Amino acid sequence: EVKTDFKVCWSIYAGWMPWGYLQDSGIMKKWADKYGINVEVVQLNDYIESINQYTAGEFDGCAMTNMDALSIPAAGGVDTSVLIAGDYSNGNDGLILKEGGDLASVKGQNVNLVELSVSHYFLARALETVGLSEKDITVVNTSDADMVSVYGTPEITAVATWNPMLSEILANQKGELVFDSSKIPGEIIDAMMINTETLKDNPALGKALVGAWFETLSLMASDTPEAMAALESMAAASGTDLAGYKAQLAATALFHTPEKLLEFTTDPKLKQTMKFVAEFLYDHGILGEGAPSPEFVGVEFPDGSVYGDKNNVKLRFDNSFVEMAAKGAL
Amino acid sequence: MSRQPKLSVHDLFKEYDGAPVLERVNIDVTEGAFCTIVGASGCGKSTFLRMLLSQEQPSRGEILLDGAPLPEEPTPDRGIVFQRYSVFPHLTVWQNLILAKEFEQAPLTGRLFGSARKKARDEIGDLLERIGLTPATDRYPAQLSGGMQQRLAIAQALVKRPKILLLDEPFGALDPGIRLDMHELLLGLWRELSMTIFMVTHDINEAFKLGTRLLVFDKVRHDPQAPEAYGATITYDLPVDKTARQKKELAETLLHDRPDSA
Amino acid sequence: MSRQPKLSVHDLFKEYDGAPVLERVNIDVTEGAFCTIVGASGCGKSTFLRMLLSQEQPSRGEILLDGAPLPEEPTPDRGIVFQRYSVFPHLTVWQNLILAKEFEQAPLTGRLFGSARKKARDEIGDLLERIGLTPATDRYPAQLSGGMQQRLAIAQALVKRPKILLLDEPFGALDPGIRLDMHELLLGLWRELSMTIFMVTHDINEAFKLGTRLLVFDKVRHDPQAPEAYGATITYDLPVDKTARQKKELAETLLHDRPDSA
Amino acid sequence: MKLINRKPSRRLTIFLGLLPFAALLATYLIASDMRLAVNPSDKLLPSFQTMADTMSRMAFEPDKRNGDYLLWTDTAASLYRLFAGLAISAVLALVIGLAMGVLPVARAFFAQFTAAFSLIPPITVLPILFITLGLGEAAKIGLIIVGTTPAMIRTLAQSALDIPRELVIKAETLGASSWQITTRLYLPHILPNLVVALRLGLVPAWIFLISAEAIASTEGLGYRIFLVRRYMAMDLILPYVAWITLLAFVLDRLLLILSKRAFSWNHLEGDSL
Amino acid sequence: MKLINRKPSRRLTIFLGLLPFAALLATYLIASDMRLAVNPSDKLLPSFQTMADTMSRMAFEPDKRNGDYLLWTDTAASLYRLFAGLAISAVLALVIGLAMGVLPVARAFFAQFTAAFSLIPPITVLPILFITLGLGEAAKIGLIIVGTTPAMIRTLAQSALDIPRELVIKAETLGASSWQITTRLYLPHILPNLVVALRLGLVPAWIFLISAEAIASTEGLGYRIFLVRRYMAMDLILPYVAWITLLAFVLDRLLLILSKRAFSWNHLEGDSL
């Protein structure tokens, strides 16, 4: 269906703060006007709610991780395209043991984390690296917003969480980071997802979003007063100060140029990552009880290859718009 | 009695939780009768009035009003003064009194405004004076004495000029002086409107003075082992005659000059 | 009157929201007196009793009990029957009656159990019979008729055998027969315990029959423009003498045989 | 007959009572069908078949991870917390509410504070609660207590103040001490209101329980709902919500019946909802 | 004098009323000092100095992002939502509660449904609510309405049922129609209870408002608290909570005063909390 008014949503996370800035600063409007459409970039505070709203059809696009995209909209039958795989977590997720030690010493402990989130996936991957499995620990579901405050209680010995909670805990409380996502780089991808059908019918939306995104990122990368002002504003919006926000960005591998992004999404390692993710989701029953195998939902890669069921492709890495940006064709 | 009775009660039974309170009550009352009801406390007088009002339904038997079954709900043609006199606690004295008029004249809002309201208030001035509540016009019921509340309840029922008036010990909390005034008021309206009145009273004097007919409620059957086994009925139904009246007046004279003579 | 008065009231004033209700009330009452109080409705009789009970405080003046200022709160030596008779709605008839005993015998739980409870219940059997509530022993007040509730309230106050008993129109809702029984009951206890009684009544008959002293409350000053400007006081204070009693008895005889003669 | 006196027959009452439920179900069915027609694996409004399947799995098939029958372990865990929390709340509210209603000194002491305290939204001070009570059952029960007690205290204190002054005076003249007046007059009068307060407190209690279970937990109805919210499994969430509602409804009715049994004097006049 | 009759003097009342607040403050001070002594950058219980600094920044320094004075814009946004939600709730509750209390037919229709509906914890069905109402102001106000109305309806309906039957009958004999009985007898009797219900509804209203703001919002007191919760910025959370409590407290007192003014007949006997 061709239309002119679009809404995409995002929630607060270091790698997504540019979405807020490009809406506030008018960059988005500039690009939308260029293609004769209206795009509203809406901030939601609750990450899961934002995905749910997108899945239910309230938004045309939403910022989420590769894992959640597979488990919620894609598994829910909403054909979704990865428009901008903006960054991957490069230390933004971590496992902290209060008493320190090495990763293997987590065995037998309770680990507090947001169950079934990327933290859970991250933990599973971390355990694999030392030959442990989830059976060797006990997972306690804990809300992300309260992770920092409950860490102070004596019951908690280990947490797996992400920034800003991660740095908040490390900065102020006893504990040692024993594993972080920089050791599994590129596996936790934070992307802007768009409804495939909407994107197909309205390429202008993809063009406007990609154009606005890279303009903002190049602004951030520049060493100008405007860049500082933009970063200040993003810091304020995420509830911290400039230093705090920069620290978060340091653990976020943002792709500042279309080229870098393309490099990442065309890397064959991506297929491997998505396989891991699908298997993890299947093991935890998140793909739906009707899912006969991890390959139940098909994932299409930029080269046209598909992981999983070719007849049920619901998640697509779509590089066409970023390629336009790389060619300066926007 | 060739005229159709205003109200007739046929073979009325009433029980609460299986315990009979009234049984086999039969009576025909012509229009304009003033029936005073006496009887032992707890024998079912108030219950009888509640049924005449349609507040409660008989367990058996029927009540006919003008030959037709009594409506199943209270209607404006039957006024009531409850034994535990109740007036509207959220309205002041005069607001309580103009309420009936408001209901009548303002079907939609149920409320009069401006000059209509002022007029209604002026119209009850005389009534207020007669029931002695002029100084308390603007008070809420909670700020009145027991007797004042009772007078207000009576006046409120009279304002509506009902065809049938049910009074449950209306003058119990009034001193003799005010009681006489209220008698006057009631009798005046009764004659004027040819109301049919049922009045429960414990004052035999009053029953004779006011009534044209005296109904005595009592149990006819009594089981000493199970005092609750039987209900009460109308045991005497006396037209109040001249001689009785004269006797009463004699009694009254005697009683009346006593306080001063003492 | 060489004895110290049981109760003396000096120069008592009471006003509500600036409007005087009682003014300059002075009275000395000896132990064992039976004061009946009459007066126009709304003149302040109930207010007077409420002050004797310490439910309300006088605006000015003082009340002495046995020469000492009245305690500031109700105490068990002063019993009360309110005008709007109130009993405890959550207790059945017999539970209402044994309550005073429970308070006395079980300071901690306020409740009797087992045989003590049974004994208390047996002890009130006679009283229940005399007030005619035996058949209603196990009912809640909401299931009683008005007169039955009133009798219960009276009995409840009597059970405690207070030194001073305050009765606000206690017999208003009772039929003459039961009223006579209650008179007996009250007079018996009064003589036996030499209680001091204050009783408000509107029945002048009753006032003369029961009282040893009759107090009339009335306004002495009256401003027709502002009827609320002045309060009432005791205008007559009459010892009830023989002749008056005889007159009353005559009147009573006359009244009494009327229902049967008719 | 006037509308206010027109009582529907028993049958009509039942029919009318079921109508809005039927309407709700019908609305759901239509909306769900519409969405499923567009996207057969829509997650927002699953079909009744899907929900029934999911629930029967939760109820009758052991969990892969720990072999539990999840619906029942969740229910047991939540109900235990709910009952413990409400029981403690009830006792606290009764004691403090009674004290406030009966004793002017206690009222002076507590009135302003409970008024203010009852207005703190407890979910905003969760961290303090967790640090004070730890992360175990205590905190979850604690949140229910903190969340429901203040309102219950106020309700009970007000209902004690509403007892007619005449009755208190009457009790005094019958020789009752302050303590006896409290136990034999105030207490029986406010117990029915305690039941009312408990019934009204059921909803906030569930809400706080669910919030607490969402924060740190390994079982419980609220835990499960928040967990599967992660992948928008409305086929589990909706039946769970219905189940919670049903449990609460049964509790509510049981409390009403309890009240009618235990405080029959209080139900002699008028209707109860 | 018996304890129940011992009324503290005005001064003592004020003193006693302040005591628990003082005790709370003192406890906080000691606990905060102890924690800060161990770890000077402890975030859980910041010193009053820190909190005052933070608040004065929120109140008097423009925000870096958009130049707003955040405390005031947050307060305005939240209060607007709160008032809008409560106002609509009040109207709905009045209409439905009155209908349920007055008309047996309406009671048959609504009673079971509102009883069940009032027991649904609204936070569990948030996704559906957001999808139905969108994510704008409507949803936030809607959550307040969904959260507070059912309980208010029940309270009002019950208070209508509690009106003595005698008064209704009296009105009928005075010639009142159903409508007139509703407006002139039931309405004035339940309006004071509406105020009570509103006062009791303040806390749930705040809670739902905060929950809604936590999910989708860019300003508001709940949004701010939620935003900084991940950083455990108690130096902002605690004063914000105190501020919310103060606002609610002022509203509560205003409603009480309103009730005493507008429904003086209802306050002639007994105390109010």
Ligand SMILES: Nc1ncnc2c1ncn2[C@@H]1O[C@H](COP(=O)(O)OP(=O)(O)OP(=O)(O)O)[C@@H](O)[C@H]1O
């Ligand atoms: N709470 C109150 N506020 C204001 N005025 C009051 C209050 N209580 C009583 N009054 C007024 O005080 C006066 C005396 O009342 P009280 O009840 O003592 O009269 P009473 O002599 O007992 O009358 P009755 O015989 O009718 O019972 C009345 O005019 C009444 O309006």
Ligand SMILES: Nc1ncnc2c1ncn2[C@@H]1O[C@H](COP(=O)(O)OP(=O)(O)OP(=O)(O)O)[C@@H](O)[C@H]1O
């Ligand atoms: N709701 C009820 N439930 C059970 N019994 C009741 C109920 N209402 C009245 N009764 C019983 O019915 C009988 C008659 O009561 P009613 O009020 O009609 O008496 P009454 O003749 O008016 O007495 P009184 O002169 O004392 O007012 C009493 O025995 C009373 O206990």
Ligand SMILES: [Mg+2]
């Ligand atoms: Mg009666």
Ligand SMILES: [Mg+2]
């Ligand atoms: Mg009086």
